[in-house]
Amino acid sequence: MKKPELLGQDEAALAAWLAAQGEPRYRARQVLDWLRKGVLNPAAMTNLPKALRARLAEQFVCDPLVLEARECAADGVRKYRFRLASGARIETVLIPERERSTVCVSSQAGCVYACPFCHTGTLGFRGNLTAAEILAQIAAVQRDLARDPLPAPWRNEITHIVFMGMGEPLANLAHVLAAIRWLTAPWGLGISKRRITVSTVGLVPQLARLGDVGVNLAISLHAARDELRNELVPVNRSYPLARLRAALNAYPLAPKRHITLEYVLLAGINDRKADMEALVRFVRKGRERVNLIPFNPWPGASYAPTPLARAHEIAAWLVAQGVRATVRRPRGQDILAACGQLAAKEAA
Numbered sequence: 353m354k355k356p357e358l359l360g361q362d363e364a365a366l367a368a369w370l371a372a373q374g375e376p377r378y379r380a381r382q383v384l385d386w387l388r389k390g391v392l393n394p395a396a397m398t399n400l401p402k403a404l405r406a407r408l409a410e411q412f413v414c415d416p417l418v419l420e421a422r423e424c425a426a427d428g429v430r431k432y433r434f435r436l437a438s439g440a441r442i443e444t445v446l447i448p449e450r451e452r453s454t455v456c457v458s459s460q461a462g463c464v465y466a467c468p469f470c471h472t473g474t475l476g477f478r479g480n481l482t483a484a485e486i487l488a489q490i491a492a493v494q495r496d497l498a499r500d501p502l503p504a505p506w507r508n509e510i511t512h513i514v515f516m517g518m519g520e521p522l523a524n525l526a527h528v529l530a531a532i533r534w535l536t537a538p539w540g541l542g543i544s545k546r547r548i549t550v551s552t553v554g555l556v557p558q559l560a561r562l563g564d565v566g567v568n569l570a571i572s573l574h575a576a577r578d579e580l581r582n583e584l585v586p587v588n589r590s591y592p593l594a595r596l597r598a599a600l601n602a603y604p605l606a607p608k609r610h611i612t613l614e615y616v617l618l619a620g621i622n623d624r625k626a627d628m629e630a631l632v633r634f635v636r637k638g639r640e641r642v643n644l645i646p647f648n649p650w651p652g653a654s655y656a657p658t659p660l661a662r663a664h665e666i667a668a669w670l671v672a673q674g675v676r677a678t679v680r681r682p683r684g685q686d687i688l689a690a691c692g693q694l695a696a697k698e699a700a
């Protein structure tokens with residue numbers, strides 16, 4: 353029989369298991385305290401009796417990830433490659449800033465949607481991650497930061513989580529929602545929903561379910577004309593822009609919150625005047641903002657990045673049209689920080 357996963361267990365379930373072992377009530381709190389610190393190996397839970405540590409290790413899958421590689425960029429970004437029990441590989445990225453530190457997690461090993469500009473899309477699909485496999489990425493980063501803290505001025509405490517790594521989160525919604533439950537629960541990491549962002553290509557049927565959760569939403573838009581989006585984001589053939597527009601209009605937003613439209617700038621492909629005019633027509637001003645992302649080329653990519661100066665010109669033009677637009681600052685460029693590149697390095 354498959355063992356249950358320890359990470360992501362809710363407080364009541366863990367308390368019931370511990371009570372069945374004859375353990376006092378406070379043990380659940382002790383175990384959860386370790387998990388919250390990212391300590392997943394029961395052998396390291398030093399305030400628990402040895403026999404209980406052994407039973408936890410025997411009866412649960414405690415750490416589902418094996419760290420295979422870690423790269424540190426000059427600007428504080430760290431990238432990790434993990435191997436799952438299935439043998440598939442995933443990536444996680446830590447993006448530190450002065451005021452916040454964000455972990456970008458993978459939700460699937462590879463991806464089925466095969467967007468041609470995306471390196472992950474070229475790797476094929478190796479399966480959905482469980483909630484524990486998603487959460488263990490964050491735990492591993494916590495342990496790494498405890499062992500090897502970032503120098504000043506970077507913030508070492510993880511404050512934000514983005515589901516923007518490998519895979520399409522809404523295609524693995526049950527496990528993503530279970531992971532979000534642990535991330536936000538008072539007995540879990542207790543992170544505000546406002547500090548969690550789920551990025552999707554726009555799987556329309558699942559968007560409504562995500563809307564009930566109240567996390568931030570980012571849409572991988574990349575084109576605002578169906579003909580071009582069909583090419584760059586092939587799932588657009590199933591959920592064209594009109595359906596996406598209707599789903600975004602219905603997406604519940606708290607006051608002062610907005611939806612982010614991610615737009616990777618590909619030179620001569622989606623950065624022309626007509627593309628930007630289409631984008632202005634698509635955006636619902638005041639409710640949505642555009643994040644222009646300089647394309648990070650990978651070996652074999654058939655696209656080139658829009659020059660950064662041109663990206664800033666485009667952003668300024670969008671702002672002049674009343675669209676809130678920014679250019680994402682490239683980070684971790686010396687360690688192949690674009691999605692899929694470290695996993696592909698192993699596969700090569």
Ligand code: SF4
Nearest residue numbers: 463465466467470473
């Ligand atoms: S952009 Fe997202 S949905 Fe498209 S292939 Fe890459 S991971 Fe998959």
